[in-house]
Amino acid sequence: MDQKAKTLPNAGINPNVSVDCVIFGFDFEELKVLLIQRKEGPDQDLAREGRWALPGNLIRDDESLDTAAGRVLGELTGLERIYLQQFQAFGNPDRVRRQADAEWLHYMREQPNARVITVAYFSLVKLHGFEPQPRSFARNVAWFPIDEVPDLAFDHNEIVESGLLALQRILRQRPIGFELLPRKFTLGQLQRLYEAILRRPLDKRNFRKKMLKKDILVALDEKQQGVPHKPAQYYRFDKQKYAEWEEKNLDADFDVVPV
Amino acid sequence: MDQKAKTLPNAGINPNVSVDCVIFGFDFEELKVLLIQRKEGPDQDLAREGRWALPGNLIRDDESLDTAAGRVLGELTGLERIYLQQFQAFGNPDRVRRQADAEWLHYMREQPNARVITVAYFSLVKLHGFEPQPRSFARNVAWFPIDEVPDLAFDHNEIVESGLLALQRILRQRPIGFELLPRKFTLGQLQRLYEAILRRPLDKRNFRKKMLKKDILVALDEKQQGVPHKPAQYYRFDKQKYAEWEEKNLDADFDVVPV
DNA sequence: GGGGAACGTGTACTTATTACACTAACTTTG
DNA sequence: CAAAGTTAGTGTAATAAGTACACGTTCCCC
Numbered sequence: 001m002d003q004k005a006k007t008l009p010n011a012g013i014n015p016n017v018s019v020d021c022v023i024f025g026f027d028f029e030e031l032k033v034l035l036i037q038r039k040e041g042p043d044q045d046l047a048r049e050g051r052w053a054l055p056g057n058l059i060r061d062d063e064s065l066d067t068a069a070g071r072v073l074g075e076l077t078g079l080e081r082i083y084l085q086q087f088q089a090f091g092n093p094d095r096v097r098r099q100a101d102a103e104w105l106h107y108m109r110e111q112p113n114a115r116v117i118t119v120a121y122f123s124l125v126k127l128h129g130f131e132p133q134p135r136s137f138a139r140n141v142a143w144f145p146i147d148e149v150p151d152l153a154f155d156h157n158e159i160v161e162s163g164l165l166a167l168q169r170i171l172r173q174r175p176i177g178f179e180l181l182p183r184k185f186t187l188g189q190l191q192r193l194y195e196a197i198l199r200r201p202l203d204k205r206n207f208r209k210k211m212l213k214k215d216i217l218v219a220l221d222e223k224q225q226g227v228p229h230k231p232a233q234y235y236r237f238d239k240q241k242y243a244e245w246e247e248k249n250l251d252a253d254f255d256v257v258p259v
Numbered sequence: 260m261d262q263k264a265k266t267l268p269n270a271g272i273n274p275n276v277s278v279d280c281v282i283f284g285f286d287f288e289e290l291k292v293l294l295i296q297r298k299e300g301p302d303q304d305l306a307r308e309g310r311w312a313l314p315g316n317l318i319r320d321d322e323s324l325d326t327a328a329g330r331v332l333g334e335l336t337g338l339e340r341i342y343l344q345q346f347q348a349f350g351n352p353d354r355v356r357r358q359a360d361a362e363w364l365h366y367m368r369e370q371p372n373a374r375v376i377t378v379a380y381f382s383l384v385k386l387h388g389f390e391p392q393p394r395s396f397a398r399n400v401a402w403f404p405i406d407e408v409p410d411l412a413f414d415h416n417e418i419v420e421s422g423l424l425a426l427q428r429i430l431r432q433r434p435i436g437f438e439l440l441p442r443k444f445t446l447g448q449l450q451r452l453y454e455a456i457l458r459r460p461l462d463k464r465n466f467r468k469k470m471l472k473k474d475i476l477v478a479l480d481e482k483q484q485g486v487p488h489k490p491a492q493y494y495r496f497d498k499q500k501y502a503e504w505e506e507k508n509l510d511a512d513f514d515v516v517p518v
Numbered sequence: 519g520g521g522g523a524a525c526g527t528g529t530a531c532t533t534a535t536t537a538c539a540c541t542a543a544c545t546t547t548g
Numbered sequence: 549c550a551a552a553g554t555t556a557g558t559g560t561a562a563t564a565a566g567t568a569c570a571c572g573t574t575c576c577c578c
Contacts, residue, residue, distance in 0.1 A: 545554085
């Protein structure tokens with residue numbers, strides 16, 4: 001039985017399940033999403049009409065969902081050890097139908113109506129100083145401001161929407177915003193990040209008060225340089241201190257947002 | 260191509276994706292989980308050694324994930340319009356392997372190493388006055404206290420754990436506890452429900468103060484009868500009032516728990 | 519009618535949230 | 549080199565929320 005499997009071009013790949021990643025980045029001004037256009041080839045009409053889509057792929061039979069998402073991300077960005085979290089599975093019967101190309105022919109005969117279920121992840125990338133390169137399955141890669149996401153392939157607009165909601169929810173439970181910033185950052189940058197994700201203005205003094213009180217930031221011996229205004233103090237996030245905070249507040253949310 | 264599909268016993272069923280439900284109930288004392296033992300038959304060794312398992316099933320090609328979960332629940336309990344929410348997909352490569360029975364033989368040849376991905380839902384049932392009957396795919400059905408869940412089939416223990424965490428999280432964001440109680444209930448019962456889910460004691464006066472202040476409960480003209488202590492006031496949850504609360508507090512959690 | 523059991527209530531203290539405006543430090547421009 | 553532009557950085561007073569805590573009440577049962 002393995003013999004036949006090995007002769008199939010897609011052996012070892014699960015034709016029913018994919019992962020898709022909503023990759024967020026922050027350029028100190030806006031929240032952005034990384035989208036791709038697929039290469040020509042057998043997958044071509046999966047993203048019909050050249051539309052932009054979320055990076056994603058069918059999973060292999062030997063990898064977990066998390067691993068598959070990490071693989072997709074790695075293939076696309078070359079980055080590893082990136083914040084990655086599953087947030088929802090999508091499986092409406094009309095969402096994605098596999099194309100009836102030769103490679104899946106056997107399978108299509110047996111499951112003419114099956115659709116692809118996708119497990120969606122969101123991912124946070126320090127886009128500071130990182131420009132994604134088209135590679136592997138992507139013909140084209142680009143960051144889009146979250147407010148200017150075009151019509152995407154399949155149900156990917158819905159997935160982006162849900163991903164943003166998930167990000168907002170989790171931002172108020174854990175300090176994941178730092179995953180989107182370089183090691184050193186200013187409080188102003190951090191506040192703009194929170195405002196970009198939550199999509200509302202926050203009071204500067206209250207935000208700083210609440211953030212500093214958590215005692216998870218350490219001020220560096222360094223200030224901004226070359227800015228046309230009063231230079232800001234740099235801080236970094238202290239993982240160790242956050243772990244301590246967490247231990248003392250086992251059940252509580254990590255909420256730095258004035259409601 | 261449909262011809263061949265129709266001759267297959269499992270046509271229209273997706274062999275790679277299932278849904279599983281963590282069904283919670285509350286008997287005024289403990290939080291409970293509904294588990295099943297499967298019927299003998301082709302599925303028999305899916306739940307090896309007669310172990311208890313979560314209710315679940317492979318999905319059909321013509322239904323959404325939510326629909327599939329609702330179907331499983333309906334087949335099992337006869338109940339409909341029950342609180343049901345997806346919380347996580349599980350897909351470790353070693354979690355569940357399809358058995359190589361005759362029905363899936365074609366498929367098994369092509370995907371010898373595929374495993375079943377499952378999308379897990381949690382569900383809240385008013386178990387008050389409801390006794391589940393073994394039916395459809397279940398040989399045996401029973402409620403287990405959340406602290407006394409036995410060794411389950413596959414990775415179902417892990418799924419139950421995650422389901423409880425998801426329930427705890429969401430209980431602090433929305434007033435879903437009422438889904439586990441009958442229409443009329445006392446504040447004491449409500450508090451015990453919160454304590455059972457969150458697994459810690461809450462201060463009675465503070466809990467009542469916070470809960471009543473939300474203005475989502477209405478006192479009924481009725482008190483407990485036949486109890487060997489001072490009879491408690493009955494209340495009911497007012498969905499309309501909660502909708503109003505929600506509108507006024509768009510971003511906030513619905514948190515009635517003294518931290 | 520006494521004991522057992524859960525119900526129902528209030529207050530004083532501490533902590534968190536909110537709203538709000540000006541000076542400081544740097545660059546650029548004229 | 550002075551003025552304009554820009555963001556940084558800071559404090560307080562008023563209100564709201566959270567916390568800790570104890571005792572009389574009302575029913576049933578014996």
